Amino acid sequence: MSILIVGASHRSASVELLERLMMDFDAASKLRGRALQTPHVAEALVLATCNRIEIYAEVDRFHGSVEDLTALLVTQTDLPPEQVLSALYVHYDEAAVAHLFSVATGLESMVVGEGQILGQVREALRGGQDDETVGPALNSLFQQGLRAGKRAHFETDIDRAGQSLVSVALDEAARTIGPLEGARVFIVGAGSIAALAAASVRRAGASRIVISSRTPANAERLAAHVGGHSAVLDELSAELSRCDLVISCTGATGTVVSADLIAGAMVRRQAGTPLAIIDLALPHDVEPLAADLPDVFLVSLKTLADSVRNGSAAEDVAAIKAIVAEEVAAFTAARDAATVAPTVVALRTMATNVVAIELERLWGRVGGLTGPQRDEIIQTVRRVADKLLHEPTVRVKQFAGRAPESSYAEALAELFALDPAAVEAVTRAGDTP
Numbered sequence: 001m002s003i004l005i006v007g008a009s010h011r012s013a014s015v016e017l018l019e020r021l022m023m024d025f026d027a028a029s030k031l032r033g034r035a036l037q038t039p040h041v042a043e044a045l046v047l048a049t050c051n052r053i054e055i056y057a058e059v060d061r062f063h064g065s066v067e068d069l070t071a072l073l074v075t076q077t078d079l080p081p082e083q084v085l086s087a088l089y090v091h092y093d094e095a096a097v098a099h100l101f102s103v104a105t106g107l108e109s110m111v112v113g114e115g116q117i118l119g120q121v122r123e124a125l126r127g128g129q130d131d132e133t134v135g136p137a138l139n140s141l142f143q144q145g146l147r148a149g150k151r152a153h154f155e156t157d158i159d160r161a162g163q164s165l166v167s168v169a170l171d172e173a174a175r176t177i178g179p180l181e182g183a184r185v186f187i188v189g190a191g192s193i194a195a196l197a198a199a200s201v202r203r204a205g206a207s208r209i210v211i212s213s214r215t216p217a218n219a220e221r222l223a224a225h226v227g228g229h230s231a232v233l234d235e236l237s238a239e240l241s242r243c244d245l246v247i248s249c250t251g252a253t254g255t256v257v258s259a260d261l262i263a264g265a266m267v268r269r270q271a272g273t274p275l276a277i278i279d280l281a282l283p284h285d286v287e288p289l290a291a292d293l294p295d296v297f298l299v300s301l302k303t304l305a306d307s308v309r310n311g312s313a314a315e316d317v318a319a320i321k322a323i324v325a326e327e328v329a330a331f332t333a334a335r336d337a338a339t340v341a342p343t344v345v346a347l348r349t350m351a352t353n354v355v356a357i358e359l360e361r362l363w364g365r366v367g368g369l370t371g372p373q374r375d376e377i378i379q380t381v382r383r384v385a386d387k388l389l390h391e392p393t394v395r396v397k398q399f400a401g402r403a404p405e406s407s408y409a410e411a412l413a414e415l416f417a418l419d420p421a422a423v424e425a426v427t428r429a430g431d432t433p
Helices: 015-021 025-036 065-074 081-085 094-104 116-131 136-155 165-177 192-203 216-225 233-242 259-267 288-292 301-307 314-365 371-399 408-415 420-431
Strands: 002-009 041-049 052-059 089-092 184-188 208-212 229-231 245-248 275-279 296-299
Touching: 002 015, 002 065, 002 094, 002 136, 015 052, 015 081, 015 301, 025 041, 025 052, 025 065, 025 116, 041 065, 041 116, 041 136, 052 065, 052 094, 052 136, 065 081, 065 089, 089 094, 094 116, 094 136, 094 314, 116 136, 116 192, 136 314, 165 192, 165 245, 165 275, 165 296, 165 301, 184 192, 184 233, 192 208, 192 216, 192 245, 208 216, 208 233, 216 229, 229 233, 233 259, 259 275, 259 288, 288 296, 296 301, 314 371
Parallel strands: 184 208, 184 245, 208 229, 245 275, 275 296
Antiparallel strands: 002 052, 002 089, 041 052
16 A cells, blocks of 8 residues: 555646635545545545645555546536646655655745644644544654654744745735834634734734624634734725725635725725735635725735745755655655564564474473473573574565565575675585586
8 A cells, every 4th residue: 555645736736726626624524535435545634725735545556546536636626627637746655755744844835834734734634533534554644744844843943934924925015004013904714824814913013903704703702812803794894994904814715805895995095095905815805806906905825926935044944854854764664664564473473383383392202301491491492583583574674665676595695684705605615516
């Protein structure tokens, strides 16, 4: 069995296509179930964020499974199949392991090093566990991926070098409305991204923070946490007319803030007063036509994809890549060792049985032994067997991940740690007439 990934991200697909592929928690759960129903998939997990959608699966073969998983993603949209296929990528076996670890450490994020992805990976694993579509293979893979992500943030300064998507968006908006200190901010949504945005603008010194959500209780809770106010969505137009910055990040499937609504609010504002709008939702909350309105500056995921510049230091990125390489090597070594474990157990079981049979034969031929003498013989025979098996069992684990280019004779010599000179001497002796 091997690991297969089929997916698309901001690196391979346009924001518009990612919007079509984007799914909520329930849709991800259904996709996991559909993947598990395909013939060659034993375990399945879906990682869905605002910048990527990926199916992870343990499969018994590459061909067949890759076609099935690709078809599942194609059917997530109403677009022509070739348009979706051109944006998909595939990673298999060790390359799949390396990809997940790169994702978990933030190397594959739109802003390298951003820390939110680690929580998203954890949530994806939890979702698969809850649905029982994740078994030992994907569980161990994702657990080690989370370990790699934690190491990246603990052992490097990537947290300071790589800003979060929210921070980059706020920097973009500040270029239009000026410093956020004293700004009036209106946030639509009360989820994790909204909470991060609210905390960020509070630290920046915003004078007024208003939170609005489809669930008023969530808006009130977040507003209380950041020392702001809550508002119902019916007050959207009024808040647009008196704020400096709007941040929208809901989980809605349709437009939340229309261009007409913004245009009406702009009429009631002081002429020439700019309004910055950050849309971090996928699908988008704000109608893209709003960007064409006078004095309106729209920062969307597409804007960020086109304009984000990495602030991560090259040495930190290099250090994280080294961590990923170490963790991939550790994971594959452990997995390879596990594949030969049954062979090792069978070998030792066979040796134990042989020792037991031969001792029984010995007791039948030799009499008059004292108890201590019998015990000494038993221990001696077992020690001999253990010493004979030790080197082969160690070597077979080392051989587990190695390509089978070596000849049988070379493998046998290395398996038993034979001295090459001694092997050569035996060979010469055998050639002597």
